[in-house]
Amino acid sequence: MMPFVYDRPTSIGETLALMEHRGHQLLGGGTNLVDLMRKGIAQPSRLVDVTALSGRIDAAADGSLMIGAAARNSEVAAHPLVRANYPMLARAILAGASAQIRNMATVGGNLMQRTRCLYFQDAAAARCNKRVPGSGCDAIGGFNRYHAIVGTSPACIAAHPSDMCVALAALDATVHVTGPGGTRAIALTGFHRLPEDRPDRETELASDEIIVGVEVPAPSRGARSTYRKVRDRASYAFALVSVAASLELHDDRIAHVRLAFGGIAPKPWRALRAEAALLGERATPHALAAAVATEFVDAAPQRDNAFKVDLAIRTATAVLTQLGGSAP
Amino acid sequence: MAIRINGSDVAPPTDPRTSLLDLLRDGAGLTGTKVGCNQGACGACTVLVDGTRVLSCLTLAVQVDGRSVTTIEGLGSGGGLHPLQRAFIDCDGLQCGYCTPGQICAAAAMLEEIAAGVPSYLTADLSAPIPVSRDEIRERMSGNLCRCGAHNGIVDAILRVAREQTP
Numbered sequence: 001m002m003p004f005v006y007d008r009p010t011s012i013g014e015t016l017a018l019m020e021h022r023g024h025q026l027l028g029g030g031t032n033l034v035d036l037m038r039k040g041i042a043q044p045s046r047l048v049d050v051t052a053l054s055g056r057i058d059a060a061a062d063g064s065l066m067i068g069a070a071a072r073n074s075e076v077a078a079h080p081l082v083r084a085n086y087p088m089l090a091r092a093i094l095a096g097a098s099a100q101i102r103n104m105a106t107v108g109g110n111l112m113q114r115t116r117c118l119y120f121q122d123a124a125a126a127r128c129n130k131r132v133p134g135s136g137c138d139a140i141g142g143f144n145r146y147h148a149i150v151g152t153s154p155a156c157i158a159a160h161p162s163d164m165c166v167a168l169a170a171l172d173a174t175v176h177v178t179g180p181g182g183t184r185a186i187a188l189t190g191f192h193r194l195p196e197d198r199p200d201r202e203t204e205l206a207s208d209e210i211i212v213g214v215e216v217p218a219p220s221r222g223a224r225s226t227y228r229k230v231r232d233r234a235s236y237a238f239a240l241v242s243v244a245a246s247l248e249l250h251d252d253r254i255a256h257v258r259l260a261f262g263g264i265a266p267k268p269w270r271a272l273r274a275e276a277a278l279l280g281e282r283a284t285p286h287a288l289a290a291a292v293a294t295e296f297v298d299a300a301p302q303r304d305n306a307f308k309v310d311l312a313i314r315t316a317t318a319v320l321t322q323l324g325g326s327a328p
Numbered sequence: 329m330a331i332r333i334n335g336s337d338v339a340p341p342t343d344p345r346t347s348l349l350d351l352l353r354d355g356a357g358l359t360g361t362k363v364g365c366n367q368g369a370c371g372a373c374t375v376l377v378d379g380t381r382v383l384s385c386l387t388l389a390v391q392v393d394g395r396s397v398t399t400i401e402g403l404g405s406g407g408g409l410h411p412l413q414r415a416f417i418d419c420d421g422l423q424c425g426y427c428t429p430g431q432i433c434a435a436a437a438m439l440e441e442i443a444a445g446v447p448s449y450l451t452a453d454l455s456a457p458i459p460v461s462r463d464e465i466r467e468r469m470s471g472n473l474c475r476c477g478a479h480n481g482i483v484d485a486i487l488r489v490a491r492e493q494t495p
Contacts, residue, residue, distance in 0.1 A: 006344035006390050027388075034347075034386045035367050047344070049391060074380075078446045083454040094449040098471020099441070100374055100383045100434065235449070235470035 001037050008049040012178060012212065018048045019208055026050050026210060028109025029072065031101045036114060041123050041131060050210065051106060057081070063218030066176075069108030069211045073164065074099070076107060086216060088225040088244050092167035095229040098236050108211040110164050111175065111191065112203065115266075116238055117158035118143065129155045130199040145304040146238065149312075151265040152300055156199030159263055160192060161238055166262035167227055169270045170244035173216045179209035188214070192267035199266075223248040223256055224323045230263075230315055239263030241312045247283070247323040254278050254324075259292070259316060264308055271295045274316070283324025289317040329393045333358065334402030340393045348392055349373045349384035352399060360400040360429045364473075371472030374430035375399050381437035400429035403436060411492065412436055415485035423476035431472045435486045438468045439493060460490045 009015040018024065023045035027033055036042035055070035057079050065086070067076055076082055077093035093102065119126035119138040127136035139147055139157050147157040165188065173188040186204055193201055205211065225246030231237040242262035248255050257278045259271040277291035292313050299309050330337035331351070338356050349366075352358045352375070364372030366385045373385040376398040403410045412432045415421070422428045442458045450467045451458060458464065465483050474482060 001345045004344060006388070008391075027391075030386050030388060030391065031368055031383070034388065038367070047388075051391070074446070078444075080455075083447065087454055090447065090454055091449060094447065094451075098371065099438065099468055100371060100381050100471045101368060101386075103380045104382050104386065229449075235467050 002040075002043045002045070004037075004044050005046045006049065007046065008052050010052045012053065012210070015048060015050060015053065015210060016178075016180060016208070018046070019210070021046050024048055026108075026112075028070070028106035028112075029101075029104035031097070031105045032109065032113045039121065039123060041114075041121070050108065054213070055106070065216045067107055067214045067216070069106060069213050071107045072103055073097075073105045073107065073110060074102040076164075077102065085219040086167070086171065086225075088227045088246060089164070089167040089171060089216070091227040092163045092229075092242075092244060095227060095239075095242065096163035107164070107214055110162055111211060111214070112205070113161060114202070115158035116161045117147065120158060130158060130195075130202075133198065133200045140302065143304060144302040146240070146263075147302055147305055148265045149299045149301040149305055149308045150269060150296065151194050151267065153195045153197065153199070155197050156195035156266065157302060158195070158199070158266060159238075160265060160267050162268060163227070163229060163239065163242060163262055165192070165268040166242055166260045167244045168214060168216070169268040170225075170246065170258040170260035171216050172258070173214050175211055176213045176215060177205060177209045178212050179206060183212070185215075188268070189270045195266050220246065220248065220256060223258075225258075226319060226323065228315060228319050230311060241308055241315050243312075243316045243319045245316065245319045245323060247320055249283060249324060252282055254281050254283060257320075259295075259320075261295075261312055261316070264312055271316075278320070283320060285317055285321050288320045288324075289313055292316045292320070331389065331392050331394075332396040334397070334399060341389050344388060344390045346389045347385055348375070348377075348387040348389045348397070351389040352384060352397075355389075358399050358401050362426055362429055364427065364430070369473075370427070370430075371434060372427050372430040374434045374472065376433055376437055379437065379440065381434050398433070400433055403432065410436065411489045412485065415488045416482070419481045419485035419488060421478055421481040421485040422474075423478050427472060427474045427476075431469070431474065431482055434469060434472050435482075435489075438465075438486070439490055441468070442490065443493070460487065462487065465490070 025044035027049045054068035056068045126138045148159045223246040229242040244260045246258045261269040274295035277294045362372040364370035
């Protein structure tokens with residue numbers, strides 16, 4: 001690990017001043033960054049530990065929930081308001097990593113975590129356009145069972161690893177950031193970028209900006225929601241496919257639906273095309289599967305992950321069927 | 329400032345690259361905490377920080393300055409074994425024993441989480457008291473691997489202590 005200077009500021013102002021140093025990186029729980037530093041993939045000359053900033057979880061008067069960026073993942077999942085009003089978010093967080101890692105990881109850090117693509121992680125032997133722009137991608141044509149099937153580019157097929165962000169995408173959450181130019185709000189669904197020809201540019205966050213919190217809108221009262229994760233072992237593994245969904249029926253027809261996928265795309269994947277096809281449909285497995293399939297008409301799977309197209313459609317169909325009341 | 333480890337103050341390292349795991353083993357001489365994968369995948373290095381289970385391999389020691397750390401050496405009291413240590417012995421919850429300190433530290437915190445009503449991914453009702461079951465324990469202990477495959481004994485041991493604590 002390269003030497004670095006360590007600071008733990010206690011205010012946003014102090015943090016922004018420290019961020020004027022070139023080569024800085026922000027440190028949350030360290031569950032991803034410390035590992036990347038040990039591998040030589042991240043080489044900050046200064047670590048600005050932002051875990052002393054706000055991790056408060058507060059309900060606003062309009063019913064929305066504001067989650068401070070320094071809140072630990074486990075604190076969010078255990079919070080009474082999250083459990084009662086956003087079960088999809090609680091379950092997504094509880095599906096991620098292990099209890100130890102959830103106790104360490106922060107909300108801001110979860111948004112900024114890097115892909116677990118094996119070739120990105122292998123600095124010694126693999127080419128990776130995300131790690132070294134322009135060097136090539138060894139995942140294309142390599143072992144790509146865990147890679148993305150939608151939103152990819154000829155430069156990168158890495159999947160986004162977060163579970164929490166998939167629920168936040170389905171919940172229409174907003175990321176609040178601040179920097180020298182002031183504060184701004186970015187929709188979670190627009191926060192992460194698709195790789196295109198610059199897979200090294202992963203988010204809309206500027207290098208002099210910091211995430212201060214995530215805002216989740218007031219819950220939709222009549223909707224039922226959940227999160228289901230499919231993986232190679234029963235627990236403590238990244239998703240092959242995960243589904244965050246909420247559903248509300250009126251007169252047996254779908255009147256409200258939110259659908260997002262994890263494990264299949266370079267970013268938390270909000271399935272807007274499927275949502276449009278689902279509206280007005282009956283919640284029968286056949287109708288649901290046909291509507292969900294519209295999301296994947298232009299999927300571009302690789303050698304080892306073509307199964308993800310069917311797995312995504314079937315998992316979403318099962319989840320929506322369950323939410324629709326006729327549990328499989 | 330200082331890091332309070334099992335009740336004694338230890339100075340934070342001068343090199344911020346030092347992990348909490350390395351500080352415990354090399355700086356404080358507490359070799360009960362084990363180095364497994366050193367990348368957050370196995371749980372062998374699990375310790376408690378202010379009562380919460382964390383991975384000491386991915387924690388920079390400077391991050392816990394001013395906080396309280398409990399390792400396997402500090403879990404029992406007055407030279408006696410912690411109930412989980414006794415149960416692991418009685419239930420054959422180990423073979424080689426390398427993962428055991430991490431397993432026991434994780435289990436101690438896990439029982440506190442259950443007592444506080446913290447749900448897991450398997451918990452059906454997110455707002456009801458947690459029913460202690462083998463499946464709940466397996467899910468909640470999934471961050472601690474045992475290459476000897478002593479998991480059944482590990483679950484037996486934790487289940488025994490959980491049932492002793494919840495009459």
